[in-house]
Amino acid sequence: MTTAAHSAEDLATEGGEIERQLAQTWKTPDGFWAALSTVDHKIIARRYILTAFVFLALGGALALMMRLQLAQPESRFIGPDRYNQIFTMHGSNMMFLFAVPVMEAMAVYLVPLMVGTRNIAFPRLNAFSYWIFLAGGGLLWISFVLDMGPDVGWFAYVPLSGPQYGAGKRADIWAQMITFTELSALAVAVEIVVTIFKQRAPGMTLDRIPLFVWSMLVTAFVVILAMPAIMVASTSLILDRLVGTHFYNPAEGGDVLLWQHLFWFFGHPEVYIIFLPAVGMVSTIVGTFARRPVFGYLGIVVALISTGVLSFGLWVHHMFVAGLPRLGESFFTASSMAIAIPAGIQIFCWLATLWDGRPVFKAPLLFVIGFFFTFVLGGLTGVMVASVPFDTQVHDTYFVVAHFHYVLIGGAVFPLIGAIYYWFPKFTGRLMSERLGRWVFGLIFVGFNLTFFPMHILGFQGMPRRIYTYQPEMPWDTLNMFVSLSALILAIGFLLFFYDAIRSARSGAIAGPNPWKASTLEWATASPPPAYNFRYIPVVTSRDPLWTTSGELTVAVGLRTDRRELVVSTVAEARPEARESSPRNSIWPFWAAVATTVMLISSIFSPWAVVWGSIPIAIALIGWFWPKGAPEDEA
Amino acid sequence: MRVADWKESAGLIAAPLAWLITTQLGQILPYVDCTRHTSFALGAVSAGMAMSLAGVIFIYPMQWHRLSFIAGLSLGLTQVFAVALMLQGLAVMMLDPCQR
Amino acid sequence: MKEHPVLDLVDLPPHGMGAASPTWWGTLAFMLIEGTGFALVIAVYLYLMSVATQWPLNAPQPDLAAGTMMTVLLLASLIPNLILTRFAKARALVSVRIGLIVMSILGTLPLIVRAYEFPAFAVKWDDNAYGSIVWAILGLHTTHLVTDLVDTLVLTVLMFSRHANSVRRYGDVEDNAMYWNFVVAAWVPVYLCLYWVPRL
Numbered sequence: 001m002t003t004a005a006h007s008a009e010d011l012a013t014e015g016g017e018i019e020r021q022l023a024q025t026w027k028t029p030d031g032f033w034a035a036l037s038t039v040d041h042k043i044i045a046r047r048y049i050l051t052a053f054v055f056l057a058l059g060g061a062l063a064l065m066m067r068l069q070l071a072q073p074e075s076r077f078i079g080p081d082r083y084n085q086i087f088t089m090h091g092s093n094m095m096f097l098f099a100v101p102v103m104e105a106m107a108v109y110l111v112p113l114m115v116g117t118r119n120i121a122f123p124r125l126n127a128f129s130y131w132i133f134l135a136g137g138g139l140l141w142i143s144f145v146l147d148m149g150p151d152v153g154w155f156a157y158v159p160l161s162g163p164q165y166g167a168g169k170r171a172d173i174w175a176q177m178i179t180f181t182e183l184s185a186l187a188v189a190v191e192i193v194v195t196i197f198k199q200r201a202p203g204m205t206l207d208r209i210p211l212f213v214w215s216m217l218v219t220a221f222v223v224i225l226a227m228p229a230i231m232v233a234s235t236s237l238i239l240d241r242l243v244g245t246h247f248y249n250p251a252e253g254g255d256v257l258l259w260q261h262l263f264w265f266f267g268h269p270e271v272y273i274i275f276l277p278a279v280g281m282v283s284t285i286v287g288t289f290a291r292r293p294v295f296g297y298l299g300i301v302v303a304l305i306s307t308g309v310l311s312f313g314l315w316v317h318h319m320f321v322a323g324l325p326r327l328g329e330s331f332f333t334a335s336s337m338a339i340a341i342p343a344g345i346q347i348f349c350w351l352a353t354l355w356d357g358r359p360v361f362k363a364p365l366l367f368v369i370g371f372f373f374t375f376v377l378g379g380l381t382g383v384m385v386a387s388v389p390f391d392t393q394v395h396d397t398y399f400v401v402a403h404f405h406y407v408l409i410g411g412a413v414f415p416l417i418g419a420i421y422y423w424f425p426k427f428t429g430r431l432m433s434e435r436l437g438r439w440v441f442g443l444i445f446v447g448f449n450l451t452f453f454p455m456h457i458l459g460f461q462g463m464p465r466r467i468y469t470y471q472p473e474m475p476w477d478t479l480n481m482f483v484s485l486s487a488l489i490l491a492i493g494f495l496l497f498f499y500d501a502i503r504s505a506r507s508g509a510i511a512g513p514n515p516w517k518a519s520t521l522e523w524a525t526a527s528p529p530p531a532y533n534f535r536y537i538p539v540v541t542s543r544d545p546l547w548t549t550s551g552e553l554t555v556a557v558g559l560r561t562d563r564r565e566l567v568v569s570t571v572a573e574a575r576p577e578a579r580e581s582s583p584r585n586s587i588w589p590f591w592a593a594v595a596t597t598v599m600l601i602s603s604i605f606s607p608w609a610v611v612w613g614s615i616p617i618a619i620a621l622i623g624w625f626w627p628k629g630a631p632e633d634e635a
Numbered sequence: 636m637r638v639a640d641w642k643e644s645a646g647l648i649a650a651p652l653a654w655l656i657t658t659q660l661g662q663i664l665p666y667v668d669c670t671r672h673t674s675f676a677l678g679a680v681s682a683g684m685a686m687s688l689a690g691v692i693f694i695y696p697m698q699w700h701r702l703s704f705i706a707g708l709s710l711g712l713t714q715v716f717a718v719a720l721m722l723q724g725l726a727v728m729m730l731d732p733c734q735r
Numbered sequence: 736m737k738e739h740p741v742l743d744l745v746d747l748p749p750h751g752m753g754a755a756s757p758t759w760w761g762t763l764a765f766m767l768i769e770g771t772g773f774a775l776v777i778a779v780y781l782y783l784m785s786v787a788t789q790w791p792l793n794a795p796q797p798d799l800a801a802g803t804m805m806t807v808l809l810l811a812s813l814i815p816n817l818i819l820t821r822f823a824k825a826r827a828l829v830s831v832r833i834g835l836i837v838m839s840i841l842g843t844l845p846l847i848v849r850a851y852e853f854p855a856f857a858v859k860w861d862d863n864a865y866g867s868i869v870w871a872i873l874g875l876h877t878t879h880l881v882t883d884l885v886d887t888l889v890l891t892v893l894m895f896s897r898h899a900n901s902v903r904r905y906g907d908v909e910d911n912a913m914y915w916n917f918v919v920a921a922w923v924p925v926y927l928c929l930y931w932v933p934r935l
Contacts, residue, residue, distance in 0.1 A: 244861035253864035302711030331661035334722035558745035578751030635750035
């Protein structure tokens, strides 16, 4: 399907008019209701990212409170009940309200741009998912402020969280927060899969997909297959507590371990849901700053897929002291060690890329280097705790706390901050400060290691997790004080990062379309991109489009500008097969989210809320899907 | 890039599926092996290894420098899961099924 | 960047059908999510059975009448569903309208049968874990029946409106029919699990 009617010169002349029409068709108007009705993936993603970082700051404040309490033995700063709420909130908040949402949000912004399309698939569902996420976060934090926050740990083991020991509504609030956040995450995962499979630019075959997009594809499938487990778990917990079912009651045939199996069947893939997007970010940053394509593309894709699959076979390693047969547990040891191999493959590929490239050590790459050190250390302690005898010694001690903070902060937060430095110019049109970025890196790297490394030793010295204080006779006081002081360095690093981000958004140096001279499609359009992303849909002929076309982008013409239109292409070879309309702004996702929120929160208090509450939801969904006679409805 | 045929993509399914099955059987069979003094767990892991290798057997005769992307993925995945299966097999050989 | 046109998309259809339609893929993804949910609750059933000394717990074997009738009814409904899909592919408006009315009725009948299935187990959700998981599994499937019925009813009304005769609508009808196939397919392992596994 070549074109005789257009040439590059024609595109240059008609470009301004096309832009005007596209801007008119795709814009989000100003105003309050327009902001509630937008379906622009970039606006929604920015909201998501900002909200997630607010939750990060709140979770960090909780951590500082814990460190203040633990700095000295028999401290009276926080009492036991409040402390239980704080560590539960810290874990739940960081995992469900920060880590997963922020990674998904980066994908919501970047994936459509990187695959060369105009919007994410199912844009109204995207809008809905943000409101649901916000509602879940509000539910959790408002309860905490009202001294009704959950206090059963972020994993809410039964029987502590069950009807017999879990008084009040605290555990129900936790369980319903799960429903909100999982619903939101599942919705985004479906959008990502369909965007990547069906909306890629013509010519972007499977082996030309950017590595970040591959990592998000695998992540989205892990979300789809893992999250139902925790939905089943949290729903059955609420049922036990609200209507008297006996899923977890051994006296009536239920089983306490059932909770652990269901939770960790989700809970282990959950950490890979957080980690895989981060390694996609690392691949991208390494490629750009080594100024060569990442070495071992096939190996990295193999690593991503095998990590995703293997993550489903590790969950019992959280249950090594629950009394299961040793031989059965050892199968999970085997897989937990085996998963180090794909991680190692990726690390060697990145090292080879940097070695063979001409690296530019700007802030994003510094954070990637920080990731290398920190994540590898966390991975090493991970292989250690994968061994049953070793884990029997350190389970529920601060050794485990050290391990997972090394892999989560090293493996996810470092790449995330590097990614923010990297993509900030694309999101805002301005660069963050390179000088402050080095300070942020230094403070966070040093502060993190000083805070969390000693926890390995505290674990060996027998300090248990989740204790609100300890006796002066225990040999833990010096290290705890050291850890608490170091946490302040870490906190200052984060504060500096927030300061830099806010200041740069207002007055940072103007970035052009491609300040890093990167190779992927998001850098082929303006910074920030217009509402319609690309004037013409790109046509891709290589893995690194902007490096192989030297200043000229091959594009496709023929999409309408009077209605929102994008290209649907085949899964493997990205041959264009249809033009598809993309929905206009709509207020219905917001109302559907309000109705869903009311139903879910009411059902904490009465099961009939599910029945009556589903009526407004049905009405909102009918309003959402009922055709409006717009040009987008044409076929 | 041509769309891969089943010979190239079998490994994408066979190796992970074999590993999923051995992982599940590894939870059930120790009870059997303990009470009946059998070696079903070892048999299961061996069968899993065989199944995953079978997934890529058709790729070996192909010209390696002209393998499709999907064939490359199949080979790579099979290698990773073969390691996991091998470690599971080592566990079976080293541990007593009756241990708790 | 300078743009060089190499492809003209103007002759592509303005909306794809089947695998060329994002909503088709969205329906598939939803089936994957819900299918995983069904697989998990069946796994929970089997797990609870494995830790129990006797199964069913303090309850008789489930009565087969209502459940078997449900199975027959659902499987039989696949035929008009398939016919409706063919009508939708052929874009035959009147036939699609009739087909949707038939499927609306066929979507309502199982709910009546379902009302007889719950008591067939002679156990309540709060009696013991057996009762809890049986009611949970049946409840999950019932939710799917209800939501698909509402979907079908809305589509039926839509096909009598001014928005009816468009390729997009026929695609919606096909996707809805595909989802009904899933609701029926999900019932088969659930039926076998609830009614026949305890008899093993």
